[in-house]
Amino acid sequence: MKITIAIDGFSSCGKSTLAKALAKELGYGYVDSGAMYRAVTLYFLNTGVDLENPESVHEAMEHLEIHFENAGSGNRTFLNGEDVENEIRQMRVSEMVSPVAAISEVRRAMVKQQQKIGKKKAIVMDGRDIGTVVFPDAELKIFLTADPKIRAQRRYDELQAKGQMIEFEEVEKNLRERDHIDSTRADSPLRQAEDARVLDNSYLTPQEQLDIALEWALEAIRLKTKSPRDFAS
Numbered sequence: 001m002k003i004t005i006a007i008d009g010f011s012s013c014g015k016s017t018l019a020k021a022l023a024k025e026l027g028y029g030y031v032d033s034g035a036m037y038r039a040v041t042l043y044f045l046n047t048g049v050d051l052e053n054p055e056s057v058h059e060a061m062e063h064l065e066i067h068f069e070n071a072g073s074g075n076r077t078f079l080n081g082e083d084v085e086n087e088i089r090q091m092r093v094s095e096m097v098s099p100v101a102a103i104s105e106v107r108r109a110m111v112k113q114q115q116k117i118g119k120k121k122a123i124v125m126d127g128r129d130i131g132t133v134v135f136p137d138a139e140l141k142i143f144l145t146a147d148p149k150i151r152a153q154r155r156y157d158e159l160q161a162k163g164q165m166i167e168f169e170e171v172e173k174n175l176r177e178r179d180h181i182d183s184t185r186a187d188s189p190l191r192q193a194e195d196a197r198v199l200d201n202s203y204l205t206p207q208e209q210l211d212i213a214l215e216w217a218l219e220a221i222r223l224k225t226k227s228p229r230d231f232a233s
Contacts, residue, residue: 031124131196
């Protein structure tokens with residue numbers, strides 16, 4: 001029985017790490033919705049789009065196409081046919097992705113694409129509005145959270161490992177700003193769905209959080225299998 005799994009949460013909570021691992025365990029597809037917004041942001045930065053100009057934003061959205069490919073080492077994000085996976089993880093994109101994602105036209109376009117991708121179920125998607133807007137009927141919704149200091153340290157370590165020299169204070173400041181923008185934007189703000197299960201991974205290893213999520217997923221699949229609605233159909 002196929003279900004849809006939505007994972008939401010703040011920046012640098014490890015949503016993608018959990019979603020990828022869970023999808024692999026279940027044999028499901030994985031979609032990184034955050035990468036889609038990062039790709040849009042990269043395009044806006046490279047083409048000089050004025051975020052305050054609706055016409056400029058609309059024109060840009062008409063000329064970009066995003067898709068994913070599995071290159072053996074995991075999902076790669078492609079923007080207009082070009083692999084931009086490494087570029088979209090740079091700090092200059094991180095600093096602008098929340099303001100770009102807050103633009104209504106951008107969010108609505110991405111939500112449509114995400115819903116289209118998820119129609120066949122058997123999918124794990126992570127982001128900030130997956131369980132509340134993109135898939136409000138998802139059989140399993142997980143809200144991932146962690147202590148802000150721990151999130152900042154994780155992000156700092158990740159950037160350092162990639163050779164991006166940056167001060168810890170700048171990373172921490174960026175996360176605070178992104179949290180604020182994501183939680184207060186008018187269109188699809190980050191919030192915990194009422195029926196989401198909260199997973200605080202502040203002091204959990206990746207394997208420990210995966211074990212918990214996998215248990216929840218198998219439970220949701222069993223419940224779906226036993227649903228009278230499904231037998232009736």
